[in-house]
Structures are given as C-alpha cells and as structure tokens.
Amino acid sequence: MRILRRVWPLLLPLLAVAALAASQMMSVQVRSGQLRSKPSFLGQVQGSVAYGDRLEVLDSRGPWLQVKGEAGQGWIHSSALSEKKIALKSGDKDAATGASGDELALAGKGFNDEVEAEYRAGNPKLDYGWVDRMEKFKVDAAAAQRFLKEGGVQ
Amino acid sequence: MMTILRKPVLLLAVILFMAGCTAVTEIGTQIGTGSGLISEQEGESLKRVSNAAIKSFEDITPEQEYYIGRAVAASILQTYPVLENDAANEYLNLLGQTLAMASDRPETFGGYHFLLLDSDEINAFAAPGGLVLVTRGMVACCRNEDELAAVLAHEIGHVQNKDGLRAIKKSRWTSLAAIGLEEGMRNLGNEDLQAVAEQFSGCIDDIAQTLVVNGYARSQEVEADASAVLILGNVGYNPAALAGMLGEMDQRWDPKGPGFARTHPSPSDRLGKVQALLTGTAETAQPAVRAARFQGAVGGI
Numbered sequence: 128m129r130i131l132r133r134v135w136p137l138l139l140p141l142l143a144v145a146a147l148a149a150s151q152m153m154s155v156q157v158r159s160g161q162l163r164s165k166p167s168f169l170g171q172v173q174g175s176v177a178y179g180d181r182l183e184v185l186d187s188r189g190p191w192l193q194v195k196g197e198a199g200q201g202w203i204h205s206s207a208l209s210e211k212k213i214a215l216k217s218g219d220k221d222a223a224t225g226a227s228g229d230e231l232a233l234a235g236k237g238f239n240d241e242v243e244a245e246y247r248a249g250n251p252k253l254d255y256g257w258v259d260r261m262e263k264f265k266v267d268a269a270a271a272q273r274f275l276k277e278g279g280v281q
Numbered sequence: 282m283m284t285i286l287r288k289p290v291l292l293l294a295v296i297l298f299m300a301g302c303t304a305v306t307e308i309g310t311q312i313g314t315g316s317g318l319i320s321e322q323e324g325e326s327l328k329r330v331s332n333a334a335i336k337s338f339e340d341i342t343p344e345q346e347y348y349i350g351r352a353v354a355a356s357i358l359q360t361y362p363v364l365e366n367d368a369a370n371e372y373l374n375l376l377g378q379t380l381a382m383a384s385d386r387p388e389t390f391g392g393y394h395f396l397l398l399d400s401d402e403i404n405a406f407a408a409p410g411g412l413v414l415v416t417r418g419m420v421a422c423c424r425n426e427d428e429l430a431a432v433l434a435h436e437i438g439h440v441q442n443k444d445g446l447r448a449i450k451k452s453r454w455t456s457l458a459a460i461g462l463e464e465g466m467r468n469l470g471n472e473d474l475q476a477v478a479e480q481f482s483g484c485i486d487d488i489a490q491t492l493v494v495n496g497y498a499r500s501q502e503v504e505a506d507a508s509a510v511l512i513l514g515n516v517g518y519n520p521a522a523l524a525g526m527l528g529e530m531d532q533r534w535d536p537k538g539p540g541f542a543r544t545h546p547s548p549s550d551r552l553g554k555v556q557a558l559l560t561g562t563a564e565t566a567q568p569a570v571r572a573a574r575f576q577g578a579v580g581g582i
Contacts, residue, residue: 156343157388168382178344178390190385207388213342237341237457238348238481245478246352246485254358258351261396261412264370266378274375278426279568280517 151184153194156209162201166191168268174198179213337454338446343390343410346446350391350410352485353445357406357414357493364397364417364582372578373397376426377413377433383515384434384508386441393440395433397582403530404540406492407436409445416540417582422530425567426575427522431509435523438508444501448491449484456480496544503554510558521564527552 155176163170166188175198176182182194182203190205247253266274275281341349364370377395381387393411398404400416407413413436423429439445460476491497497505510520530541531548545551567575 157390157392158344158347160388168387204388206386209343237477238345238484240348241474242478242481243348243352245474246481249478249482252359253352253355255351255355257358257363257396258354258412261354261370261394262391264374264394264396265392266374268382270375271379271382275379275517278571278574280379280571 153182153184153192153208153210154213155180155182155207156211156213157207160203160207162194162196162198162203164201166193166202168204169272170202173201176203181212182208337451338443338449341446346443347390347410349446349481349484349488350408350412352481353408353488353492354406354412354414356485356489357408360493361398361400361404361414361416364399366397366582368577369397369579369582370395372574373415373429373433376430377437379516380430380434380512380518381411381437384437384441384512389440393437397579402540403533403538403542404544405432405436407439407445408492409440409443409488411437411440413437413440418540420579420582422533423526423579424529425522426571427513427518427564427567428526428529429575429579430513430516430518431520431523431526434509434512434518435505437512438505439497439501441508442501442504444497444505445488445492447501448497449487453480453483453487456483492544494543499546499550502546502551506551506555507558510555519565521559524552524555524559525564527555 155178158178160176161172162174162176164173165171176196180196180198182196184192184194185200186193187205188202191202192205192208193202194200194208247255373395377393381393389411391410391412393413395413395415397420398414398416401418401421402416403418403422405413405415405419413433415432415436419432420429423432457477457480460473460480496502506523509523513520513522527548531552534542534548536542536547
C-alpha cells in the first residue's frame, strides 16, 4: 500500500496526458484564426489556421487553449474552436466520412454562399454592398492595444 | 525497486494502449465509412442523425450564423442609410474591437464589425455573428467614450448570447428538416436550393422583425446589460458608464417614439437592474486624451 501511495502521484500527470492524447481534438470554427505565443491577444502570431482545421489540444489556461496542428503550435481562444467535426461543404469527402452524425456539423446543408446568392436574387433591394464594406473594417490586436493605451484605459 | 516499478509501468502501458485504441477506433470508423465498410443501413442511420441535427438555433454552425448575420444587416441597411464618415467609423471599430476581444466570445466566423447609421432615431442592432449597427441618435445619448463603449458592449452581449438566432421560429427547423437534407451529401439540386433559400429568408424575417419591431424578451435585455457591465470592467472602462448612458437616454426617451422605444424596456427600467450590478462605482472624469478623441471622432456627427 505504501508503495502504491508513493507511486500514484508520479503516475497522475501521465494519466492526464494519456487522457488528453485520447480525446482532445477540436475544429477551427472561424474563417481564419491565429496561433499565438501566449494565452492572450497580445501574444505574437505564430501561425494561421482555417475553418475546419483539426487541432490537438495540449493545455489550457482560462478560456485559452494551447493547440498543435499542421500550422504549428500556439494559443488560441476557445471561442474559435468547436468540439464538433466540421464538414466544409456538402459532398465533400469529410461530409461522408465523419465518425458519427453527432460530430458532423452540417456546414454544407444549411445556409451557405449558394443560398445567399439565391436569396439575393429574390431580394434585389438588399444592401449587401455596405455589408461587404463593413466587413473590410479590420482592427488587429496591436491597434486595439494602442487605442486603449493612448486613451488611458486600463 | 524493480518490483515496485513494474506494476505502475504495466498500468501505464494499459492506459496508453487504451488511449491509443480510442484514436484507432475513430480513424477506423472514418476509413470504414469512406471505403464502404459500413453497411448501407448504418449509413442511413448516420444520415438520420445528421438530418435530425438541425433542430434548434444551437445546431447552426458559425458559418451559417455568418450568412444569417450578413442578410440581417443587409436587410436593416435597406431601411437605414449609412453614415459615410470614415474617421467616425474607424473610431467605432477600434472601440468595438477592444470590447469584443474582452467578451466571452471574441472570435466569430467573420469577426466583429461596426457601422454608423445616419438616423436621428435612438437605435442599435446586433446582427448574428458580430455585425453591429449604431444610429447617430444613439451616439448622441453618449456623453463620452465610456458611455459609447457601454452601448457597443450591450450589442456585443446580444451577439455573445446568440439572441438573434434565438429569435428564429421553431417551425423553420421543422421545414428545413422536411426538405430532406440527407440529399445534402451532394450539392443541392435547384428545387432544394430554392426551398432552403425560402427558409433562409424566413429566418432573416424572424430576426429582423425582432430587432426592428418586437424587440427581445426583457430578460434578454437584462442579460445583455449584465454582459456589458462585465465586458466594460474587463477592458478597463467604467461599468457605471452604462448607467450614465441610460440616464441620458431617459432624458431623450419618447415612449411613443420609433426605434429603441418600441423594442426595448424603458431606460429607467433597465437602470434599476444595472445599478444593482454596479455596487457603488460612480462615473469618473474622462482623461483629456480620451475625451478629445471622442469629441473629434463622433462629437460632430
């Protein structure tokens, strides 16, 4: 018993690692995401990931996850990731080979660019021009940080 | 020593093996389905599960939310003209982005974007996914940057809480399911495409009707105010600015007026709830630089 008591603490971290290795794969659920050097938007960008990319979760700190994928390793906010697998489009290879229906996000089956085009054709007065223009307003993390600093916001 | 170690090592080996198996099973299923090893019957049940998956707003993917948000914004912009003032819109986006980054949901499919509307009406709209529209009349209710931050943080709260998507009627999901989306394994045929587009149009109408005419439930507004208080505090703005803005709005409030008066509880009603969250923090004087840039960017609009 004494032996076991001494050995368990050594074993527990290994158990945790084994559990992580088994289960923690997540999908990128934003069009493009950044892998950062630390768990904060202030972290340097070390790589980019795209919608549907699968990432292995290595560690977590608050809402931030340390992940590893083809683009390398880094930290990303958990709101950019989903536990579901994401089928990029109906008819895609992934849509037919997902492990289970539960894991399959129905990306191609609902509302997509094709449906938007159909909707626009039926509603020609909609102002998509300004929607496209406002989507081009971009503020990166460094600019946001500068803005706060200059305004004395802390 | 050897005997002591042997057991844990064995246990560890078993654990690692089991962990490996989970991964192997998953990959195996993928290969199985891809190569036709899974029976047709199993394939059918897989389709049924997938088909049943769109049954509420929670099953909408971030990409679908993005297309819904674009259409809702396009629909609102059909009625409200844009305030074409680059400096003011740039300022609004800087402010909005710093707030979004401090929310529970800083990342959405297409990101957060903010735009001013050229209207005296007191109003602001958050389309799903993060397209936020704010009228000149609403900005006029803000006496400083912190109060404008409070308006944007409230709208970000609606995006974060997916209130727009919650406004979609349940019947839309039933109708979508009835289209027989198991056909979605390949590209939609023309007839299916039209049917899906019709439901899409219905979803946009549901959300626009809620944003422009009926308003959210009072509880959703209270929730968005609570989110705003948290976001403001996270960034370093004074959460009391939300109370300050509501007080100012109350001065300008016409209960029979258009816009916010129709879709929101009265400012004094919201003020009571917000003050309970503030625990004694009062509005403080703005640093000169912050006051100056607020005046410079939106003071004159």
